[in-house]
Amino acid sequence: METIHVNASKPYDVILKAGVLSEAGRLIRNELEQRRGTAGMLRCRRVCVVTDETVGALYGGPGQALHTSLRSAGFETTSFVFPGGEAHKTMETVAQLLDHLTENRFSRTDLLVALGGGITGDVTGFAAAIYLRGIDFVQIPTTLLAAVDSSVGGKTGVNLPAGKNLAGAFWQPNLVLFDPAVMTTLGRPLLLDGMAEILKAGFIADSNIIYDAMNVSSIFEHPETMLRLIGSAVNVKRRIVEADERESGERKLLNLGHTVGHAIEKCSNYEISHGAAVAIGMKIIAKAGQALEWIESGYGDDICDILGYFGYDLSCPYPAWALADAALNDKKMQGGRISLVVPDHPGHCMLKEVSAADLEDIIKKGL
Ligand SMILES: NC(=O)c1ccc[n+]([C@@H]2O[C@H](COP(=O)([O-])OP(=O)(O)OC[C@H]3O[C@@H](n4cnc5c(N)ncnc54)[C@H](O)[C@@H]3O)[C@@H](O)[C@H]2O)c1
Known part of the structure; x- marks a missing residue:
């Protein structure tokens, strides 16, 4: 077991532990008691487990470990199950969830639990941020991506027709x-x-x-290494979030590969997954950075080799103009300029501000 404490504006623990689903009720109860005192904890009667259809069938059923442990800890549970996928990471899903909460008389002291991948976490966190002007929520990530990234740091939100994550809130989980x-x-x-x-x-x-990741072949068959890598990645995110929770500077570094990655997701109508798009996005910025001599000589090739070693398909089916067009609708553009995250040498990235007008040419160099 590893516990990582995130010292954000609302501090919380990330607990990485085999079997934690069946301990969730007790851990949530303890957390609420510490944060609110016993009387405050007792005012949390209802817990809504939010999940998508796939994860709901695997881990979210009424007789399964999570609901059982929540009920054993004295909570009444309800479930909100939605179809999942980027097409449902929308205001409409959030509105349906808010209706579910009012229908089930959730009060300000009750709690949401996000059981699922990054989409479930983003939707649940956003609903928690706005329901009755903000209620507590717990993240129980079930994808590797959600475990190492989206469940930590308090970014929540949904997509709008114009692009990814264009509506949202910073809202930290309790646990x-x-x-x-x-x-x-x-x-x-x-x-x-x-x-x-x-x-x-x-x-x-x-x-x-x-x-560490390249030290073993078939990394996914090494659970101990995987758990160590998850802890290390969460620690990187923790350090950056603690330094810059609201993304006014350093936190932008976490967007490495995301400017082009989000554009790829959008161009593919979300057929290409977030992680796969980020891998291609990292390759494009590494190659472009090398061509433009922004980065240590040869390091762009190293990044491409590392991504290739893990078996990513790094081909990009979209032309530079389409990617630039999609990226420029992104919220990260400010006053005709866009901040790119450039991996300049191993274990280090820098922010490079460029004119929006140059983005297409930059992407072209990375394709
Ligand atoms: N808030 C943040 O800081 C942040 C950071 C990174 C990514 N994100 C967002 O996260 C989303 C991507 O997350 P994701 O890849 O987890 O997507 P996801 O939530 O759609 O999960 C991917 C798929 O895996 C299934 N699934 C989940 N857990 C499973 C399990 N244990 N076994 C089998 N199937 C399972 C889901 O049903 C879904 O079909 C994107 O929308 C991205 O924008 C947010």
């Missing part, structure tokens, strides 16, 4: 619980999605992550 056993039902593409965010953390701030 994050990850049971590595959930990885047994993730296929290789979903594991690779999460590994892209682990490698991203390595490129941004911790080269040991890259060495």
Whole structure:
């Protein structure tokens, strides 16, 4: 078991532990008691478990470990199950969830639990941020990507027709619980999605992550190494979030591969997954950065080799103009300028501000 304490504006623990799903009720109860005192904890009667259809069938049923442990700890549970997928990471799903909460008379002291991948976490966190002007929520990530990235740091939100994550809020969870056993039902593409965010953390701030991940063949068959990598990636995110919770500076580094990655997701109508798109996005910025001599000589090729070693398909089916067009609708553009995250040498990235007008040419150099 590893516990990582995130010292954000609302501090919380990330607990990585086999079997934690069946301890969730007790851990949530303890957390509420510590934060609110016994009387405050007792005012939390209802817990709504939010999940998508796939995860609901695997881990979210009324007789399964999570609901059982919540009820054993004295909570009444309800479930909100939605179809999942980027097409449902919308205001409409959030509105349906809010209706579910009012229908079930959730009060300000009750709690939401996000059981699922990054989409479930983003939707649940956003609903928690706005329901009755904000209620508590717990993240129980079930994808590798959600465990190492989206469940930590308090970014929540939904997509708008114009692009990814264009509506949202910073809203930190009370607790994050990850049971590595959930990885047994993730296929290789979903594991690779999460590994892209682990490698991203390595490129941004911790080269040991890259060495550790490449030190064994068939990484996904090494549960101990995987758990260590998850802890390391969460620690990179923790350090950055603690330094810059609202993304006014350093936190932008976590967007490595995301400017082009989000554009790829959008151009593919979300057929290409977030992790796969981020891997391609990292390759494009590494190659472009090398061509433009923004980065250490040869390091762009190294990044492409590392991504290739893990088996990512790094071909990009969209032309530079389409990617630039999609990226420029993104919220990260400010006053005709856009901030790119450039991996300039191992374990380090820098922010490079460029004119929006130059983005297409830059992407062209990375394709
Ligand atoms: N808030 C943040 O800081 C942040 C950071 C990174 C990514 N994100 C967001 O996260 C989303 C991507 O997350 P994701 O890849 O986890 O997507 P996801 O939530 O759609 O999960 C991917 C798929 O895996 C299935 N699944 C989940 N857990 C499973 C399990 N244990 N076994 C089998 N199937 C399982 C889901 O049903 C879904 O079909 C994107 O929308 C991205 O924008 C947010």
